[in-house]
Amino acid sequence: MPSSHEYPKRRYRRPAAVALVVATFCFGARAQSDAAAQKFERGIELFQRGAHGDAAQSFYAAYRLSPHPDSLYNAGLAWELAGSLAKAATAYEISLEGDLKPKAREDATRRLRQLAGELGRVELSVPEGSTVRVLGFVIRTPSTTLYLEPGQHRIGVTLRNGASADRRVATEAGETTVVLVELPRGDGASQPESSEVATPKPRRKEQAGNSTATIGWIALGVAGAASGAAVVLGIQALRARDQYEGSRNTDGDARQRAEELRLWTNIAWGTAALSGASGAVILMTLPSDGAQAGMPMPGVAVRGRF
Numbered sequence: 001m002p003s004s005h006e007y008p009k010r011r012y013r014r015p016a017a018v019a020l021v022v023a024t025f026c027f028g029a030r031a032q033s034d035a036a037a038q039k040f041e042r043g044i045e046l047f048q049r050g051a052h053g054d055a056a057q058s059f060y061a062a063y064r065l066s067p068h069p070d071s072l073y074n075a076g077l078a079w080e081l082a083g084s085l086a087k088a089a090t091a092y093e094i095s096l097e098g099d100l101k102p103k104a105r106e107d108a109t110r111r112l113r114q115l116a117g118e119l120g121r122v123e124l125s126v127p128e129g130s131t132v133r134v135l136g137f138v139i140r141t142p143s144t145t146l147y148l149e150p151g152q153h154r155i156g157v158t159l160r161n162g163a164s165a166d167r168r169v170a171t172e173a174g175e176t177t178v179v180l181v182e183l184p185r186g187d188g189a190s191q192p193e194s195s196e197v198a199t200p201k202p203r204r205k206e207q208a209g210n211s212t213a214t215i216g217w218i219a220l221g222v223a224g225a226a227s228g229a230a231v232v233l234g235i236q237a238l239r240a241r242d243q244y245e246g247s248r249n250t251d252g253d254a255r256q257r258a259e260e261l262r263l264w265t266n267i268a269w270g271t272a273a274l275s276g277a278s279g280a281v282i283l284m285t286l287p288s289d290g291a292q293a294g295m296p297m298p299g300v301a302v303r304g305r306f
Contacts, residue, residue, distance in 0.1 A: 035065050036062045036066035039058050039059070040071055043055045043056075043071075043074060043075075046058055047078055052079070052082040053082040055074075056075045056078035056087070056091075059078060060072070063075065069094075069095040069098030069100040070100065072094055072095040073100060073104050075087075076088045076095060076108065080115070086135060089115040089119055090146050092108040092109075093112060093145050093146075093147065094139075094145075096108055096109065113245075119150070119171075120147065120150055120174075120175055121171075122148060122176070122178075123145055123234075124145070124181075125181065127159060127181065127182065127183045128160070130157055130181070132157055133155075133156035133157075133158075143266065148171045149171070150173045152170050153168070153169050154166055154169075155168075155169060155179065165181050167181060176238065178265070182274070222271070233261055233265040236261050237262045240255075240261055241258040
């Protein structure tokens with residue numbers, strides 16, 4: 001869906017010719033498998049012809065058959081030349097998580113920095129065994145970083161039991177949005193994102209209603225505190241990541257610190273989401289005479305942006 005906001009025209013300049021970079025950096029990926037090698041070589045052929053969009057698809061197909069960061073880096077180069085900047089940035093980001101060759105790593109880091117300011121950054125965390133589909137990518141890792149054009153987007157998420165847990169996200173240029181997907185309660189059966197809440201049986205004593213309401217408000221307080229902690233941790237994680245990239249990806253301590261902070265950020269967002277949802281359900285299911293008078297019913301939405 002197009003965004004309702006208007007953004008200035010891009011100042012990004014398309015990169016110079018990179019054919020030699022592609023041919024040199026990714027030669028090792030050819031030995032992974034016959035099918036992957038054929039896709040990879042086809043990608044080089046298409047790239048040299050100037051069919052960058054098709055070349056990117058061929059390189060990505062090679063990566064799907066035999067996951068190697070060089071193939072994904074190649075796809076990023078081709079997508080960038082084709083003008084698909086969100087795909088290019090996402091490809092660079094994921095390739096940097098692998099054992100990319102030093103020169104390719106340095107080039108991918110530089111290109112990603114140039115593109116990031118024009119795109120929205122999404123930190124996505126999903127349950128183990130889930131499959132994420134976005135921008136043509138198929139991702140099966142619990143946490144990943146995506147880059148999307150500014151505007152409204154839908155991220156397809158399929159849980160390990162086959163249930164759909166798609167998420168909508170609004171992105172803005174230069175900003176980071178955290179998206180957390182959790183398993184539904186119980187046996188993990190498919191549940192709609194918005195569902196009716198069953199009305200509890202009437203309470204015999206007014207004191208029971210007041211006690212339950214107190215628990216609900218405490219849960220919302222915990223959600224607010226966890227959200228604040230998540231934002232702080234997220235900022236620290238981004239700073240640690242920037243320090244690691246500023247060292248040209250040689251500072252192992254900075255990388256480990258960034259990964260640990262990113263994990264704690266996701267845990268904090270998870271706590272905020274669970275506490276906020278629990279508190280909201282408790283308060284919304286109270287009978288009218290059990291709720292505390294004069295206290296507004298909050299709308300709970302947990303979303304991180306830093």
